[in-house]
Amino acid sequence: MSESRKIAIEVRDAVKRYGDFTALKKISLSIYDNEFFTLLGPSGCGKTTLLRMIGGFEDVTEGDIFLYGDEIAALPPNKRPVNTVFQNYALFPHMTVLENVAFGVEMRGSSKPEAETRASEVLELVQLSQFSGRKPSQLSGGQQQRVALARALAPKPKLLLLDEPLSALDRKLRKTMQLELKHLQRETGITFIFVTHDQEEALTMSDRIAVMSSGEVQQLGEARDIYERPHNKFVADFIGETNLLEISVHAINDGLATCHLVGGHILTCPAVDGVSVGNKVHLSVRPERLFITDQPTNAEGFKGKVLENIFVGTDISTLIDLGEGPGFTVRTSNSERGNKRIFEPGSEVYINMELGAARLLVD
Amino acid sequence: MTGGETNDDGVTTDTYAETRHWLLLPAWATLGIFVLLPVFIMLIYSFLTKEFRGGVVWEFNLAAYDQFFFDRGLFGDEPAKIEWTYISIFWRSIWQAGAATLMSLLIGFPTAYFIATQPEKSRPIWVFLITIPYWVNLLIRTVSMKFLLRDEGPLNDFLMNFGLIDSPFHIINTNLAVQLGLFYSYLPFMVLPIYAAVERYNFTMSEAAADLYANKLTTLRRILLPAVKPGVIAGCILVFVPSMGSFLAPDLLGGAKNFMIGSLIEEQFKGNAGNWPFGAAASMILLTMVLIILILVARHQANYVKGAS
Numbered sequence: 001m002s003e004s005r006k007i008a009i010e011v012r013d014a015v016k017r018y019g020d021f022t023a024l025k026k027i028s029l030s031i032y033d034n035e036f037f038t039l040l041g042p043s044g045c046g047k048t049t050l051l052r053m054i055g056g057f058e059d060v061t062e063g064d065i066f067l068y069g070d071e072i073a074a075l076p077p078n079k080r081p082v083n084t085v086f087q088n089y090a091l092f093p094h095m096t097v098l099e100n101v102a103f104g105v106e107m108r109g110s111s112k113p114e115a116e117t118r119a120s121e122v123l124e125l126v127q128l129s130q131f132s133g134r135k136p137s138q139l140s141g142g143q144q145q146r147v148a149l150a151r152a153l154a155p156k157p158k159l160l161l162l163d164e165p166l167s168a169l170d171r172k173l174r175k176t177m178q179l180e181l182k183h184l185q186r187e188t189g190i191t192f193i194f195v196t197h198d199q200e201e202a203l204t205m206s207d208r209i210a211v212m213s214s215g216e217v218q219q220l221g222e223a224r225d226i227y228e229r230p231h232n233k234f235v236a237d238f239i240g241e242t243n244l245l246e247i248s249v250h251a252i253n254d255g256l257a258t259c260h261l262v263g264g265h266i267l268t269c270p271a272v273d274g275v276s277v278g279n280k281v282h283l284s285v286r287p288e289r290l291f292i293t294d295q296p297t298n299a300e301g302f303k304g305k306v307l308e309n310i311f312v313g314t315d316i317s318t319l320i321d322l323g324e325g326p327g328f329t330v331r332t333s334n335s336e337r338g339n340k341r342i343f344e345p346g347s348e349v350y351i352n353m354e355l356g357a358a359r360l361l362v363d
Numbered sequence: 364m365t366g367g368e369t370n371d372d373g374v375t376t377d378t379y380a381e382t383r384h385w386l387l388l389p390a391w392a393t394l395g396i397f398v399l400l401p402v403f404i405m406l407i408y409s410f411l412t413k414e415f416r417g418g419v420v421w422e423f424n425l426a427a428y429d430q431f432f433f434d435r436g437l438f439g440d441e442p443a444k445i446e447w448t449y450i451s452i453f454w455r456s457i458w459q460a461g462a463a464t465l466m467s468l469l470i471g472f473p474t475a476y477f478i479a480t481q482p483e484k485s486r487p488i489w490v491f492l493i494t495i496p497y498w499v500n501l502l503i504r505t506v507s508m509k510f511l512l513r514d515e516g517p518l519n520d521f522l523m524n525f526g527l528i529d530s531p532f533h534i535i536n537t538n539l540a541v542q543l544g545l546f547y548s549y550l551p552f553m554v555l556p557i558y559a560a561v562e563r564y565n566f567t568m569s570e571a572a573a574d575l576y577a578n579k580l581t582t583l584r585r586i587l588l589p590a591v592k593p594g595v596i597a598g599c600i601l602v603f604v605p606s607m608g609s610f611l612a613p614d615l616l617g618g619a620k621n622f623m624i625g626s627l628i629e630e631q632f633k634g635n636a637g638n639w640p641f642g643a644a645a646s647m648i649l650l651t652m653v654l655i656i657l658i659l660v661a662r663h664q665a666n667y668v669k670g671a672s
Binding site (some may be wrong): 055056076082091094107108 | 565567568570571572573574575576577579581585586589590
């Protein structure tokens, strides 16, 4: 991410309070031009509030919001060149699909025929041309979703806000729409800000993700970075599946930390800033970064007993009990079954990991 | 218990079909006795002949309708001309009821909108407050209105004390007084259906309109109003129809000049001057007019609903 990229939206020290309750605690972040940016977090983390502040539907209690350098925090929604795809679509039921999509263009000052020409173009883009004469209620959920998208794109906004737009769709359709949205973002070159609580969705679509919880940004970075180098316990736990282990840091030498686990096990992993000797913190190991053998491969393998194998389609999750100490989940891909054995429950096995698979977390 | 049983051939027979018909009887009886029968009686009476001191003689003719529409001179031997007296009373009724409906809409819509946008917990309290004045009998409310609107009444006192006018603003015994009376009589019938419609309205649609660069007025006109239209129409019908046939407000507030169809009908059944067949005929004409209006509205509604779903 080069520093020279144009900033589409800059949120500076934004605070949102409802009476005594603080929904957002001094949020600052910059979103680049032509970026697919995701606000990810559990419900109540403030992600929708932040999105609604950018859209103009919520006042900013403190702080500023800049859109391509212009201060917009005081502008009402109809004065911001920003459009929104709402969670429940909010299509206008008494208008046809074409009228819905043309509405925003017309409101921006185009004549009715001009607006309808533009609307037809955008409907073509989302492959809904043949439905332009229908009323929204005559469409399926997925089609309504596309109309909402077309309606928000038609006035050529500088920024598109998407408030959990896929949450009402079934899993399969959601997968298709995820890719379509990503392609649409590339084709139009419009900056997308996407809100979701679904970490898988966020990882699939986003250039960068801001993981939020209790009104704060916990970590901001590229999807892969967030998955592989979670900064704290919340992020590691929220994104993907992980083994969270309580440890105490015994020593740090040459960038490597020696950690003691419950039950006397010892584990070495890369040191991180903010964790020093004597700290009792957590450590995250992704289940797919572990592998099981029946013989110890090095000194650091943990000996344990297989409790259960869970078939989850592409993978098999194996739960392992270390006797004393934490339990582990190990994921073995089905495609690797040829060279990695599956052990029956009760088998004595060793859990192994590469150096770097374990990640120290700031609490 | 499903109310059906399967016989040896595997055919399910509905053992409660018979009972179900009997259970509907109270509903049919109510409709028949309290709606259809009275209308039928009125229809018969409108074709009967007038008895000298009220009441009827059982001789069928069209005299009552003839009297409503045609003028045949004092002794009924001149060539028939259109009788404008009753038609103009009718027309004034439509006009007065229309004006009262418009007033109710202008005041009732913002009121309903206000209530529907209050926090959910306090909405029933507001609705309750709206209905409180209507616990008082309509007659008493209308008489009170008369005192309020008098030349020496509180309204004129108020306006004069604040120097807004120099001499009393003459309202009582005018069309305006009747309209105000009707407006006040039926306002809740406007507020409540509109409230119900606005409460169901998805306010995200207003946000979506604002998001798509529409200002507040455009959002009201192009998004909110079409969405709550059924409620507005229901409110207008509920105010317009009783206003049309009302006689209290025109009698007490309008004076002799501002006669409405309701008063005309009332006169026919009161005292010795009455003409029962004529009153029944006027009622039938009023009923027919209202029915035509309702059918037109229903047709319009049906088209609207068809379009929306």
